[in-house]
Amino acid sequence: MEMVEAIQKAGVVGAGGAGFPTHVKLNAKAEYFIVNAAECEPLIETDKYLCRTYAERIVATVEKIAAHLEAAHAVIALKAKYVRETEALQNAVKALGANVEIFTMRTYYPAGDEQVLVNQVTGRVVPERGLPLNVGCVVENVGTVLNIADALEGKPVDEKFLSITGAVETPVMCHAPIGTPITEVLKKAKLLVNDYVVILGGPMMGKMQKTREEIENAVVTKTTGNLLVLPKNHYLVKRAAMSVERMARQAATACLQCRACTDLCPRHLLGHNVQPHMIMRTIWRQKSITDPAEFERAFGSAANCSSCGTCEMFSCPMGLSPRKMNDYAKGLLRERGIQPEKNQHPQASDMLEHRRIPTGRLIARLGLDEYVFHGLPELFEVEPEEVFIPLSQHIGKPAVPVVTAGDAVKKDDLIAGSAEGLSANIHTGFDGVVKEVTPKGIRISRREA
Ligand code: SF4
Ligand code: SF4
Known part of the structure; x- marks a missing residue:
């Protein structure tokens, strides 16, 4: 069976992000096939576990996918500090005699952002709101590669590997059927707190389940890679409780216009028009701007924001919320039917390499140091009665x-x-x-x- 057909039949979607259907993404030809094993967000263990445990299966499947795409380059990219995982993959390449490059990166956030990754590996810059394919690249998460390996053997995506990290005695890996309530998964770890929230994903871009009802209704899906448990009085939980109106008022009264949010923005550094400081400067008077051209000048740059959270979780010295204001501005652009023009040929800034956000400092800034784990998590099978x-x-x-x-x-x-x-x-x-x-x-x- 053709690869794309097998992938479609198995229901493979991007395992590390928003769940883009893989059969559509791979219905292409590309010069580069890049595997994202960077485990972008702090405190997630899943991709590292997969690289250590299934290195040969990953490398063998990467070669098949690269052949399908007719890609001249097959690359698995991960952080250099993942020594065990890098070694496992390098040994697999050697054992299989595979034509696959293991590309190592510094430890910064967001190393796993698709567009940042493409730039790191190839030096190319994806156009604003464009796709890696626009510059000859296809990027897949390492979990997706393993799902493709299964699909080629006729096995669909109906189980998921995910880690439990944060306020737990020891982080663990779990393997659960899709649809398993996260409360069942959480039983596999010893929680250190009674009153807690659960973030589906990582601390920067994950979805926070705050109430008991939200936690009880949440289930494992094809894109759930991690459950991060945090005490309810954690700084990140308090931040998430703030209303958009209050954030907008804070922007109007407390923004220094220092530009740190813009200068450190990973997309801005790639040459995309993203200027959160401008949004912060103007958001308070959005209702009074009736001219569409003026509105686009004021808020159009929000359309290019990836919502990575660097600006509000790391850059802003005042603890303000430029990401949320960008998200708010994106909604306003949609409401008014404004689609800002896209720069098809952005040029990365000379400052790019000097303004990477070290993950260790980000973790400290987020108040997550006590949850950093250097061991190897044990794997538990989760067998729910109902999904x-x-x-x-x-x-x-x-x-x-x-x-x-x-x-x-x-x-x-x-x-x-x-x-x-x-x-x-x-x-x-x-x-x-x-x-x-x-x-x-x-x-x-x-x-x-
Ligand atoms: S970093 Fe904070 S204070 Fe500085 S311009 Fe951006 S939002 Fe304003
Ligand atoms: S969330 Fe902030 S740092 Fe990230 S892309 Fe958007 S503006 Fe830039």
């Missing part, structure tokens, strides 16, 4: 259920087919009986099997 599998775990349209309540299903069965257009198939990770099918997802119980 709720969302129909939308990917960018594009939700999948369409092909089962109804009362149906018996077996592991790896298709339970929702991809909708027309951009979408992805969804499968069950265990045997059971379908309890309910809702517009949001499919509940399957093992008990009633």
Whole structure:
């Protein structure tokens, strides 16, 4: 079977980001195939675990994907400080005689940003709001590569590796069927706090589940790579509680216009028009700007922001929220139907290498030092009695259920087919009986099997 067809059938989507359907991304030819194993955000263990454990499978699959793309270069990029993982991959390359380069980077944030990675490996700059393919590159996360390896053997994506880190006695790795409640996964770690929040992902861009109800309703999806447990009185939790209105008032009253948010912005350093200090300067009077051209001049740069959070979590000396104001401005641009022009040929700044954000300093700034872990986490299998599998775990349209309540299903069965257009198939990770099918997802119980 053709590679793209096998990937589509297996429901593979980007495992490390927003879940872009992989069969669409790989339906291309490119000069570079780059594997993102940089584990961009602090306090995540999953990609490192995969590199150590499945090095040969990763390298072998990278060669196959590169051949499919007709790529002249196959590169696995990770941080140089991941010594064990680098060695494992280098040994795999040697053992297989593979034509795959292991590319090591400094430890900075956001090393795993797709556009930053492309620039690091190739020196090329992706256009504003463009794709790596615009400069001859395809980038996939290392977890996605392993899912492709499975897909080529006819196995769909219905299980997930994820780490539990933060306020736990020892970070652990878990392997769980898609749809497993995160409360079931959390039982595998010894939590050090009773009153806590859980961030799905990392501290910079992850989604915070603050209330008991949010935590109880959250499930493992194809894109969940980590559960970060933090005490409810942690600095990051308090920050996340602030309203947009209050942030806007703070921007108007406390912004020094020092430009640190702009000067250290990773996208600005790539030459993209991203100027959070300008948004902070003007956001208070957005309602009074009625001329679309003036509105675009004031807020158009927000459209190029990647929401990486560097500006508000690291750069701003006043603890303000330029990322949130950029997000707010993006919404205003959409409401007014304004699509700022894209620079197709940005030039990276000469200051790029000098303004990288060291991950260690970022961790200190976020108040996360006590959670840094240098060991090797143990792996636990999670076997829930019931799962709720969302129909939308990917960018594009939700999948369409092909089962109804009362149906018996077996592991790896298709339970929702991809909708027309951009979408992805969804499968069950265990045997059971379908309890309910809702517009949001499919509940399957093992008990009633
Ligand atoms: S870094 Fe903070 S204080 Fe300085 S311009 Fe940006 S938002 Fe204002
Ligand atoms: S979140 Fe801030 S630092 Fe990151 S791209 Fe947007 S403006 Fe730049």
